[in-house]
Amino acid sequence: MKRLCEKSGIRKRHFHHTEEMIGSHPELLDRAQPSLSARLRITADAVPELAAAAAEKAIAEWSRPAGDITHLVFSTNSSAGLPGPDVSLAALLGLRPTVRRTALYLHGCSAGAAAFRVAEDLAGNGDGARVLVVCAEAIVIGFGAHDEANYDGLVVNSVFGDGAGAAIIGAGAVAAVECPIFHMVATSQARLPGTEPAVWVRLGESGLGYNVSAELPALVSVEKCVADAVAPLGLAAGRGGWNSLFWAMHPGGRAILDSYEAALGLEPEKLAASRRVLGEYGNMLGATIIFVLDEVRRRRQVGDVACEWGVMLALGPGLTVETMVLQAAGSRDEK
Numbered sequence: 001m002k003r004l005c006e007k008s009g010i011r012k013r014h015f016h017h018t019e020e021m022i023g024s025h026p027e028l029l030d031r032a033q034p035s036l037s038a039r040l041r042i043t044a045d046a047v048p049e050l051a052a053a054a055a056e057k058a059i060a061e062w063s064r065p066a067g068d069i070t071h072l073v074f075s076t077n078s079s080a081g082l083p084g085p086d087v088s089l090a091a092l093l094g095l096r097p098t099v100r101r102t103a104l105y106l107h108g109c110s111a112g113a114a115a116f117r118v119a120e121d122l123a124g125n126g127d128g129a130r131v132l133v134v135c136a137e138a139i140v141i142g143f144g145a146h147d148e149a150n151y152d153g154l155v156v157n158s159v160f161g162d163g164a165g166a167a168i169i170g171a172g173a174v175a176a177v178e179c180p181i182f183h184m185v186a187t188s189q190a191r192l193p194g195t196e197p198a199v200w201v202r203l204g205e206s207g208l209g210y211n212v213s214a215e216l217p218a219l220v221s222v223e224k225c226v227a228d229a230v231a232p233l234g235l236a237a238g239r240g241g242w243n244s245l246f247w248a249m250h251p252g253g254r255a256i257l258d259s260y261e262a263a264l265g266l267e268p269e270k271l272a273a274s275r276r277v278l279g280e281y282g283n284m285l286g287a288t289i290i291f292v293l294d295e296v297r298r299r300r301q302v303g304d305v306a307c308e309w310g311v312m313l314a315l316g317p318g319l320t321v322e323t324m325v326l327q328a329a330g331s332r333d334e335k
């Protein structure tokens, strides 16, 4: 565990639940005991709380009233049950009772990118739509002692952390108070054939089971997905690889980022935002990509990222590659 943590590129992670709380539920640590009901009871409160904290910040920065939100796309791997955390979240935020809710469960690490894809579709179909995207994760849903006969769980215990992120996706006329950050230009989803066994996520009696193959970093050949996603826009890799774009990659793990960097011929600073988020928060599943986009935004503001076009990319079970082509908002307005 110590060696994995040292090599993980993760400096710290954050957990909503305390050792004291875990200690009061011995069934959470002992995989032989059923614990799913206890875990679901705990996350039924925690997930909407985390989600609301992130969404309130996003709405405050957006500067319009919560009642102007037309759709809610909520994504989590940490909860199950109806009415779900999207209903609690809508109430906590004071969204209108007619807000159109879509909840995505168990999309693994691509949950955030999938939520953005769905939100972009919804925004494109609704006149003046404003879609609140929220991803929240509390890994108490699966946290436990690793199986002594199978050390794979050590990797899972060394990379995942809790977190929540939120963003507002819109279409149509931009109100004076709104400051778009990125235009979502094209979205795509592709499956890497033959890679299904590499990652699985399963709800069972002892909570959420998550397994990642040691082969994963070698399997994530995403260059074709990227090339297919940007080709309709006339963008392609040049002699220097894909360095003319900015990158918002979901940092599944240090070795996965290393693999993307090598396959796409990226200069080290291209994945600096992803590596920073991994270092400060670990892999927060779906919420991570929102932190990465925020970090890219921060780097653009201080001049560390300058490209007009970029790619957001996340990998999930399937293996599924979610890709979104982004255009930095200021660049389009200047034309």
Ligand SMILES: CC(C)(COP(=O)(O)OP(=O)(O)OC[C@H]1O[C@@H](n2cnc3c(N)ncnc32)[C@H](O)[C@@H]1OP(=O)(O)O)[C@@H](O)C(=O)NCCC(=O)NCCSC(=O)CC(=O)O
Binding pocket: 004, 007, 008, 009, 107, 108, 109, 110, 151, 152, 155, 159, 199, 212, 213, 214, 215, 216, 217, 251, 252, 253, 254, 255, 256, 283, 315, 316, 317
């Ligand atoms: C875990 C690591 C930090 C370890 O770093 P290194 O690989 O450089 O270190 P290393 O080569 O010394 O390996 C240390 C030991 O861990 C083992 N090892 C590595 N990955 C493993 C895995 N997934 N399952 C089981 N064992 C694994 C190695 O075989 C080795 O064992 P031995 O010591 O016996 O030789 C790195 O491999 C990493 O970042 N892996 C990616 C983590 C990951 O899969 N994240 C994805 C989450 S899912 C996701 O993001 C997408 C999704 O949801 O679909």
